[in-house]
Amino acid sequence: MSIRWPRVLTPTHLSQIIRSQKNPLTALRIFNEAKEKYPSYRHNGPVYATMIDILGNSGRMSEMKDVIDQMREDSCECKDSVFVRVIKTFASAGMVNDAVKMFKSIPKFNCVHWTESFNTLLEIMVKDSNLESAHRLFVKHSCGWGVKSRVQSLNLLMDALCQCKQSDLALNIFQEMDFQGCYPNRDSYRILMKGLCQDGRLNEAIHLLYSMFWRISHKGSGGDIVIYRTLLYALCDNGKVEEAVEILGKILRKGLKAPKRCCHQLDLSQCSNGEDIEATKRLINEALIRGGIPSMASYSAMAVDLYDEGRIDEAEKVLDNMRHKGFWPSLSIYEAKVAALSREGRVSEAVKVIEEDMKEGNCVPTIRLYNTVLKGLCDAGSSVLAVGYLKKMAKQVGCVANKETYGILVDGLCRDGKFLEASRVLEEMLIKSYWPCAKTYSILISGLCSMGRQYEAVMWLEEMVSQGMLPDLSIWNSLVVSACCKMSNTDVRYELFTRLSVHSSS
Known part of the structure; x- marks a missing residue:
């Protein structure tokens, strides 16, 4: 297929040309011919990124490697995001060794920082339960000048250890952070608190809380309440209700900086009997919400955390309290709610969130939110109903169906035996230049x-x-x-x- 070459070729124009090709090999041929037809032309980082994405998405690994080698030889400036996508492509194809080789070769490219690539590869190894390789990767590369921050990577390692019931090792990493030249953030405390409580190491968890008071919570951030709740719940589950109530008081004073008038208004006496643990937990939730200064951060953190744990009824009570105080749910809350309902198979309620709740709250659904609902509908065997949302999405400003949207619908229709409908959706997918596997x-x-x-x-x-x-x-x-x-x-x-x-x- 011949194309009409412009009088003057720019990398942006070439990106548009190769992106419009249906065959990735045709796009690669045009990409390579550009230098021959325009001696003064030179590929830049974005056009290389476009070509690499096209080949990676179509599974052309060999050709993608050749283009990557060419990018290195040209020594054009490229961004860390290019290598992030390449590493993910290799990993999704089961080529983890190639992903590791790609990361190790980044210093040979004209790329200044590769922090995100480092964390991406580390996360892949952690998910594959390859902790030894992840540890070796961290030790060897975390101190290089190309990795700007090590907090996220240390959090990944701690999270992996906590999931393996090795919170003692995670605690060692946490305590070494200062010597690594970095400082724990809120995620560090959240991950470690959860791990210690799950392993029953409550004394260490309490000491962690006290260290958090002066390092993280000195401003009384409402987002900290999910960390406090983790410890308080663990104490209740282990029969230490009185200690939980005592620590709750310290949290209200030192952590959430609750005004004295709020503390006096709270009746914590009902928590002390410990007869109904679930009722005690609900009272703790109420105390954390009401005891601190009401804020969007506190309500959002508590609601999202409860939805993530599948405690939908409790999260709904937080939302009711939130609205009563004049706050409307944020997008992150709606996303967590839809995801929780979809996991429970309550698809009709998830649909209601988009159709009614978000309209009432003047919140616009995102493509990510729609994809969650569509997947829930398809998993429930309602793929035909899911297809109807394509038209609704098209009418909504700023919400455009992406490759994941079409993939969910086509796969769902095929599972339901609706192959003719799947053909029509696939046709629309190709018109939008999204290529299926x-x-x-x-x-x-x-x-x-x-x-x-x-x-x-x-x-x-x-x-x-x-x-x-x-x-x-x-x-x-x-x-x-x-x-x-x-x-x-x-x-x-x-x-x-x-x-x-x-x-x-x-």
Whole structure:
């Protein structure tokens, strides 16, 4: 396919040209031809990033590596975000070793800082439970000048250790932070407090709370209440209700800087009997909310934390109290609520959040929020209903369906056996220049064959091949079986076996 080259080529123009190509190999050919046609032209970082993304999204790892090598040889300035995407691409393809090699080679590129790449790779290793490799990576690279901050990486390591029930080691890391030249942030305290409480190390957790009073909470931030709640809940669960009430008083005075009049108004006597632990916890929640100076931060932190833990009813009470005080829920609260309802299979209530609650609160849903609802609908077998939200999203300013949106809908429709509807959504997806993976094509083609829709299946096969993807054996088997079941369709059969011959010869 020939293109119309401009009189003067800029990297921005070339990015637009290659992004509009359906076949990633065609885009790569145009990318390489640019230097030949324009001797004075030179690729910059953004156009390299565009080409790398195109090849990575289409699974062309070999070609992507070649472009990365070319970027290194050109020594053009590139951003850390390019390597973040490459590392994630390698990891999602099961090529973790290549992701590690990519990170280690970053100093050879014209990239000033690579903190985010470092944290991305560390997080991947932690999720794969490869703690030894993560530790070696941290020790070797965390002190380099390319890594600007180590707090996030140390938090990742602490979180991994806490999940492995090794909060004692996480505590050692926490205590070494000062010697590492960095200081614990609120996430550091949150992660460690949760780990210590889960392991029953309540004495260490209490000491952690006291250190937090003078380091983090000296201004009485409302966002700290989730950390306080973790300790207080753990004390209650371990039968130490009286100690929890005593510490709650210190939290109100020293942590939340509650005015004396608020402390006097709180009746904590009902907490002391310890007969109903859940009721005591609810009273603690109320005390933390009412005891401090009401703020958006405190309400938001408490509500999001409760939704994340699946304590939906308690979170709803926080929202009621919040509205009563004149605060309206933030976007983060709605996102946490929708996610919690979707996990519980309460999809109709999640839909109501977007349809009614957010409208009442003058809050505009984001694409991330819509995707959560759509996934919930598809998981509940309501993929056709989910498709209807595409039109609603199109009418909403600033909310554009992305690749994840279409992927959720196509996969959901295919799971529900709605292959013709999936074809229509996939057509819209391609119009928006979002390219699905080979697996999506395979599922759709096989599904259409099972319905006896060989013509549509062959059309999608053509589209798949035009994008440089090689159909696997299951697709050809589905097409052969479908064609054999409908032998009267001579045209389809002839076209199918022609393509089979071409495929086998290649």
